[in-house]
Amino acid sequence: MQTGLDTHIRFDWITGGMHGSAIEVSCRKLGQLQSLFRDQARVVELSPETLVYRVECWYPVEPGTLGGLFWGVTTIAPGKVGDEYFMTHGHFHEVADRAEFYITVRGRGALLLMDRLGRTRFEPMESGSMHYIPGGVAHRVANTGETPLVFAGCWPSDAGHDYGTILTSAFGARMRDVNGEPVLVPEADYVCPCH
Ligand code: PAN
Ligand code: ZN
Numbered sequence: 001m002q003t004g005l006d007t008h009i010r011f012d013w014i015t016g017g018m019h020g021s022a023i024e025v026s027c028r029k030l031g032q033l034q035s036l037f038r039d040q041a042r043v044v045e046l047s048p049e050t051l052v053y054r055v056e057c058w059y060p061v062e063p064g065t066l067g068g069l070f071w072g073v074t075t076i077a078p079g080k081v082g083d084e085y086f087m088t089h090g091h092f093h094e095v096a097d098r099a100e101f102y103i104t105v106r107g108r109g110a111l112l113l114m115d116r117l118g119r120t121r122f123e124p125m126e127s128g129s130m131h132y133i134p135g136g137v138a139h140r141v142a143n144t145g146e147t148p149l150v151f152a153g154c155w156p157s158d159a160g161h162d163y164g165t166i167l168t169s170a171f172g173a174r175m176r177d178v179n180g181e182p183v184l185v186p187e188a189d190y191v192c193p194c195h
Contacts, residue, residue: 007060016073016105016150018056027054030081033089035167038174039082051077052086061157068157075150076109076143083177085110090140090171094160097135100153104129107149110175110182114138118192120172122184125151138166142175144182 009020031048034040053076061068079086090112093100102111102125109125115137123131125141133139143149173186 006058009058011071011073011152013105016075016152018058018073020058022058022060024057024059025054026057028052028089036087036089036170037081038084038176042082046081050079052079053077053088059157063157064160065157069154070157070159071152071154073105073150073152074141075148076107076141077148078107078143078146080177085142085144085175085177085182087112087142087175088140089163090138090166092138092162092165093135093155094162095156095158098156098159099135100133100139100155100159102131102133102139102141103152103154104131105150105152107143107147107151108145109149109151110142110144110184112138112140112142112171112173112175112184114140114171118169118172118190120184120186122173122175125149138171140166140171142182144175144177 006022011018030050030052034043037043055072055074057072059070076086104125106127110122111125111131112122114120172190173184176185
């Protein structure tokens with residue numbers, strides 16, 4: 001990752017757009033997220049090139065800097081794999097006690113929060129909702145609406161991302177469409193990451 005080390009950018013609170021030379025953009029396509037979805041048969045019906053989400057990040061300090069902050073804006077496309085809403089990969093922070101703020105700019109969604117025992121709950125996301133994600137809690141966002149879901153996040157620059165635990169143990173519940181409504185459905189055969 002390159003760092004622009006710019007201490008000044010522009011952020012549009014209506015659209016979530018970020019403007020400045022130091023912004024880095026990354027995209028996650030369905031092909032890269034395939035194993036995270038419950039219904040693997042339905043994943044292959046969709047193109048692996050389908051854009052699921054895009055993240056624009058501002059890194060004003062080098063990654064790993066103690067005491068610094070990062071800012072990122074994520075846009076999740078509307079869509080589903082079977083009955084499961086498009087969602088971010090989800091992660092714990094590598095440095096376990098590092099917290100984070102999420103702020104919803106537009107759209108509707110659900111912030112899934114899971115502790116180390118796999119206990120999973122969610123907070124509804126809509127324009128203006130702010131969420132404090134404590135350290136030691138895995139976080140993932142699902143777009144439960146019909147328009148793009150845009151949210152900003154602010155996290156410590158030494159937090160790091162642990163994606164591996166989610167790949168091996170998943171979340172204890174999934175955000176699924178049940179009769180047209182988003183419902184957090186517990187995973188029947190869930191094995192806690194602590195085992
Ligand atoms: C966010 C996330 C972003 C994408 O900036 O990194 O929403 O989600 P994944 O990292 O799970 O793919 C954040 O939580 N940073 O710590
Ligand atoms: Zn995070």
